[in-house]
Amino acid sequence: MRGLSRRGLFAGSAVGAATALLPATPATAKPGATDCASYRARYHFTVPDQWKNDPQRPLWIDGEYHYYYLYNADYTAGAVGTAWRRATSSDLVSFKDRGIAVPKDTTPHGDVWSGSAVVDTDGTAGFGAGAVVVLVTMSPHDGPADQAQYLYYSTDGGRTFTPHGTDPVLPNPGVRDFRDPKVIRDAERGRWVMALAENDRIGFYHSDDLRSWTYAGRFVEDGLGVLECPDLFRITAQDGTRKWVLGASANGKGSGLPNTYAYWTGSFDGTTFTADAGDPQWLDHGWDWYGAVTFEKRDAHGTLDETTRHAIGWLNNWDYANTTPTIDCDGFNGTDSIVREITLRKDSGGTYHLASRPVPALDSHVSRTVHLGDVAVDGTKVLTYRGTSYELSCEITWDRLTGAGVQLRRSPDGGRHVDAGIYTDFAFLNRRSTVNPDASGKWQESHSPFDPSAGTVRLRILVDRTSVEMFVDDGRHVHSSEVFPYLIDDRLALFTVGGPAVFRNTVIREFAR
Numbered sequence: 001m002r003g004l005s006r007r008g009l010f011a012g013s014a015v016g017a018a019t020a021l022l023p024a025t026p027a028t029a030k031p032g033a034t035d036c037a038s039y040r041a042r043y044h045f046t047v048p049d050q051w052k053n054d055p056q057r058p059l060w061i062d063g064e065y066h067y068y069y070l071y072n073a074d075y076t077a078g079a080v081g082t083a084w085r086r087a088t089s090s091d092l093v094s095f096k097d098r099g100i101a102v103p104k105d106t107t108p109h110g111d112v113w114s115g116s117a118v119v120d121t122d123g124t125a126g127f128g129a130g131a132v133v134v135l136v137t138m139s140p141h142d143g144p145a146d147q148a149q150y151l152y153y154s155t156d157g158g159r160t161f162t163p164h165g166t167d168p169v170l171p172n173p174g175v176r177d178f179r180d181p182k183v184i185r186d187a188e189r190g191r192w193v194m195a196l197a198e199n200d201r202i203g204f205y206h207s208d209d210l211r212s213w214t215y216a217g218r219f220v221e222d223g224l225g226v227l228e229c230p231d232l233f234r235i236t237a238q239d240g241t242r243k244w245v246l247g248a249s250a251n252g253k254g255s256g257l258p259n260t261y262a263y264w265t266g267s268f269d270g271t272t273f274t275a276d277a278g279d280p281q282w283l284d285h286g287w288d289w290y291g292a293v294t295f296e297k298r299d300a301h302g303t304l305d306e307t308t309r310h311a312i313g314w315l316n317n318w319d320y321a322n323t324t325p326t327i328d329c330d331g332f333n334g335t336d337s338i339v340r341e342i343t344l345r346k347d348s349g350g351t352y353h354l355a356s357r358p359v360p361a362l363d364s365h366v367s368r369t370v371h372l373g374d375v376a377v378d379g380t381k382v383l384t385y386r387g388t389s390y391e392l393s394c395e396i397t398w399d400r401l402t403g404a405g406v407q408l409r410r411s412p413d414g415g416r417h418v419d420a421g422i423y424t425d426f427a428f429l430n431r432r433s434t435v436n437p438d439a440s441g442k443w444q445e446s447h448s449p450f451d452p453s454a455g456t457v458r459l460r461i462l463v464d465r466t467s468v469e470m471f472v473d474d475g476r477h478v479h480s481s482e483v484f485p486y487l488i489d490d491r492l493a494l495f496t497v498g499g500p501a502v503f504r505n506t507v508i509r510e511f512a513r
Helices: 014-018 326-330 360-365
Strands: 050-061 064-072 083-089 096-102 115-120 131-138 148-154 179-186 191-198 201-207 214-220 228-236 242-249 261-268 273-275 290-298 304-314 340-346 352-358 366-377 380-382 390-397 403-410 418-423 426-430 445-449 456-464 467-472 477-482 491-497 501-511
Touching: 050 115, 050 304, 064 096, 131 179, 179 228, 191 228, 214 273, 228 261, 228 290, 228 304, 228 340, 242 273, 242 290, 261 352, 352 360, 352 456, 352 467, 360 366, 366 380, 366 491, 390 403, 403 456, 418 456, 418 467, 418 491, 426 467, 426 477, 445 477, 491 501
Parallel strands: 050 290, 115 179
Antiparallel strands: 050 064, 064 083, 083 096, 115 131, 131 148, 179 191, 191 201, 201 214, 228 242, 242 261, 261 273, 290 304, 304 340, 340 352, 366 501, 380 491, 390 456, 390 501, 403 418, 403 491, 418 426, 426 445, 456 467, 467 477
């Protein structure tokens, strides 16, 4: 995908009103600002300025992760088009901006869209052993059948890139959607494999040298819109079972499904992916976890962990991508989810699924911990804690109950809040009662399956200034959504419906990067 210009923003809306509710303090004000406090996330990755959208799969190079993402330096000027900007991190919590890596508009083909970077360890492309090679979509005339795949390469460790000529390495065969190449090394067969978004299908291609590609096969899935930003990887489960996973950013809203990262577990023979089941599972059930990528986990010595991958997603949605208070207050539009660890697990029914949890390095950034212990609740209990950026964890237990959860970013009068918890047979995240980007009112409460018979649920919820991410039962299901509460909405409450419950081992943690 590519980026947008700034248009159709939030001026005059409830979101705009949120930016003027509090006077700016010296610590948060922009120079010259008098009525705008900061909405920049405290512990999530944000673009330094202007615009970001799709994450590009990070690489481990020289002892740190190199994170690339789509960046538009001309966003507020009204121009479209993205470059690849780079940040580096050793722990995937604290990032250092490194500037533009793959610039836009330096060839006749214009800006660079989504794709993927690989370390060409053996120098198969001819640029030397260890060169970093990017395969990326460009659309010279922005026409309906103009998307093609181009190659850039780096010989300085992924810091700067040079275009490999002006011809595509994979031309468009005359189809409308032909983008977002995800390249992996198929070590078993000694070649490169590309997964490519092709409308309602994902195409597979082979190459020996990253320059010449041959069509090999496809995976077709109707009913989920255009399958974008495909993903393909192998992972080992806790029981030793190895599975291939095929993923894509997909739109299931029309049939009551998420608009995030759909995935299938199965097998892959280098040419054909065979899914274990027809229907996809979802790595996130919220409204705002799009363009997500997964990537390898390595330790400080670079050793690969085959049982765990990382994942990061764009905390936004194309339905309202320009709606945010951050552009006027802080000069940017672009926030990512917390980086997650994902593992493959088998449930009681024998189905394999991906489970998620925040990256463990987040523990090293804790600046304050509040232990509330076990809290008995019957109805609504307002806590004394106040904050706009924190993590809440607890285990809720009950005998007979209809629902239970927490009210996050609650207003002083209790009228505004974000609700998260369980109700009968589903877990939910509801942003209807606070300021949020969805003007249509359609995308307010997200659901995921929940079995109430156990009489317990574990919640881990990450709250930041413009987002909520809820991990249910050790990350079996996750909900991520944008929210724009007034900055004075910093209260917290626990609630139950239809009976009492105990919120056990309730802990609040705050973070500093």
